Amino acid sequence: AQSVTQPDIHITVSEGASLELRCNYSYGATPYLFWYVQSPGQGLQLLLKYFSGDTLVQGIKGFEAEFKRSQSSFNLRKPSVHWSDAAEYFCAVGAPEYGNKLVFGAGTILRVKS
Amino acid sequence: DAMVIQNPRYQVTQFGKPVTLSCSQTLNHNVMYWYQQKSSQAPKLLFHYYDKDFNNEADTPDNFQSRRPNTSFCFLDIRSPGLGDAAMYLCATGVLRDGETQYFGPGTRLLVL
Numbered sequence: 001a002q003s004v005t006q007p008d009i010h011i012t013v014s015e016g017a018s019l020e021l022r023c024n025y026s027y028g029a030t031p032y033l034f035w036y037v038q039s040p041g042q043g044l045q046l047l048l049k050y051f052s053g054d055t056l057v058q059g060i061k062g063f064e065a066e067f068k069r070s071q072s073s074f075n076l077r078k079p080s081v082h083w084s085d086a087a088e089y090f091c092a093v094g095a096p097e098y099g100n101k102l103v104f105g106a107g108t109i110l111r112v113k114s
Numbered sequence: 115d116a117m118v119i120q121n122p123r124y125q126v127t128q129f130g131k132p133v134t135l136s137c138s139q140t141l142n143h144n145v146m147y148w149y150q151q152k153s154s155q156a157p158k159l160l161f162h163y164y165d166k167d168f169n170n171e172a173d174t175p176d177n178f179q180s181r182r183p184n185t186s187f188c189f190l191d192i193r194s195p196g197l198g199d200a201a202m203y204l205c206a207t208g209v210l211r212d213g214e215t216q217y218f219g220p221g222t223r224l225l226v227l
């Protein structure tokens with residue numbers, strides 16, 4: 001079965017600084033990869049996803065992620081963080097033989113300091 | 115706007131008292147999912163419906179049941195809530211195509227007293 005690891009439980013960055021959130025997955029082939037963001041007390045909003053094709057994926061709110069097969073990674077990046085980006089970020093993986101079911105990582109809580 | 119709606123947003127119930135959470139969607143998606151998310155944890159899939167076909171996860175307790183009377187609505191029933199069932203319950207919808215996105219509702223926060 002597929003699995004996802006987000007090594008960083010908490011990350012703090014200064015407003016305007018760059019951000020990278022790490023995500024590693026375990027799966028035998030190329031999975032479908034997603035990044036979701038969750039604000040406190042809210043549901044999950046899709047930031048971006050990788051299905052196939054270009055390994056650098058652009059998402060909403062200025063986020064991007066790069067799929068690296070050799071490293072089994074799908075790290076999320078943003079060049080300049082805004083205070084409104086403070087939230088919890090979840091990486092998720094889906095696999096064809098498991099239908100559309102997603103397995104989520106444990107999440108990374110982002111704190112933005114001014 | 116097409117969306118996933120969950121009611122209520124907050125639900126307080128008593129230990130052992132049955133409770134029902136509601137999810138509706140205007141996306142006309144054929145798949146509906148229920149996730150349980152405990153504090154500071156990842157969402158965990160409980161079960162999903164593909165049209166009227168119910169698919170339970172192997173480790174979902176029998177205490178949790180679900181109904182889908184039509185395409186738009188899906189309910190989560192907790193027959194005898196325990197203190198450990200206090201969590202955020204997230205409903206999501208999708209279509210059964212490779213790599214398709216799941217769209218999440220805002221969640222229902224359940225408190226068990």
